[in-house]
Amino acid sequence: MSQAPSKPAPPQSPSNLDLNNIQGDILSGLPKKTETYLFFQISDAKKFRTDLRNFIPLVKTVAGTLKDRDDISKHKQGTVGGKPPLIPMAGVNIAFSHFGLKALNINDANLVDTAFLGGQKLDAGANLGDKGTGSGPSFVPDWEEPFKKDIHGVFLVAGDSHDTVNKKIGEIKQIFGVGGHTPSLTEVTTIVGDARPGDQSAHEHFGYLDGVSNPQIIGFDKNPPPGPAPVRAGAIILGKDGDANKDKREPWMVEGSFLVFRYLFQKVPEFDDFVFRNRLKGPGMTDQQGADLLGARLVGRWKSGAPIDLTPFKDDPELGRDPQRNNNFHFTAEQNFQKLCPFASHIRKTLPRADLESLGISIEKNRIMRRGVQFGPEVTKAERAAKKTSQGRGLLFACYQSSITDGFQFIQRSWVNNATFPFAETTPEVPGLDPLISASTLTDRKLSGIDPNNPSTELKLEDQWVVPRGGEYFFTPSIKGLKEKIAA
16 A cells, blocks of 8 residues: 655546545545554643644545555556555544534534534434433443543544554554653544455455445546446535535535444344345255345345346346446336335345435435445354354444435434335335344334245344444544644
């Protein structure tokens, strides 16, 4: 991942974005085989600002990330025979919660986002549906203990190996005096994510190809593949065309983005057991094929990434691998029909495409840029035999948007956790709940459309297979924002 230092690519202008100013994970994704999230609290605000000035040169921008990706591509092309070794590389980004900006005495009111300003703990019960105790401001989610604290910020460090990443984390800790007599921050918790091995790379732990349908940005993404219409930069980047609050942004907020982090545990053996016990049946279909078909209908894609909207009854791995085809569908041919893809399948709930666009409703402001990574070991033979999870694994979910209230929060509250979405009055059956990430606190958890021959048949969701155990809302500032406001 970089060998010799070189000047980053010049800023691109078609989308009016300064690629040397925007942190790299937002638009281009930090290259990673592993990624560490180091969550912190600010203990000495004055010293933190000074230390931050020394830290800023480590921050990888979009321009730098594109350069890294170009280096990786050239490295692969230059290798003759065999698999080339990874280039040692680490990319660093930083983001702050509302509580962190408050600790630095920074007025963030013009970020104009109630979810961010309230924090995810407050949002967890009211809008996300996480389990917990109490209600309102006294709600305490069933999260890992570190996430019940006020987290001020997070360092994201991604790279080719644990050694490379850990070395970079050591540099960061040294800059902020961690381990010394006068640290300016204290570590709350650190979580490590790793890409899954072999042919499961880019697949989440249930086995399905992930990250296929990220939005393409007008003016930034060249020759975007067919699929949902590209979005204006302001859907993801503050202060740009497409940002509903563009005129309210202060200069230090421009070219930043909101980061949502969720610590999601996956109960893989239990999910696999559920789809096998409830497998679909048909002439010539084996039990495993029936289970695979049910899983595909719950997710909306086969494990290869092939969408069931295009290949509803049989996986097509070649289609799943083809970025020119695997996202080129809109649900239009089946607007009121679930034979191909259930209304409540995970990918349709989270990106409804023509279900709304055909009604003249734009979903541009609801798009999010996902940057997650898996964590935890592969499922063991003992776990598969017992059909029960005994080791923690799942997804370090991360996404960027210019509004959490219109992006992540809206998707979870108004689409995922809403049994009547897509709108029941325009569908022949009540869709039901997202089978993967809908809240377990909801009663009567079920969905329709699982049996393509009897779409009104409902399947009861016996368990919550994705369990949130922590999270926070952050703002990822631009380089200018870091220099001229936060470190000033």
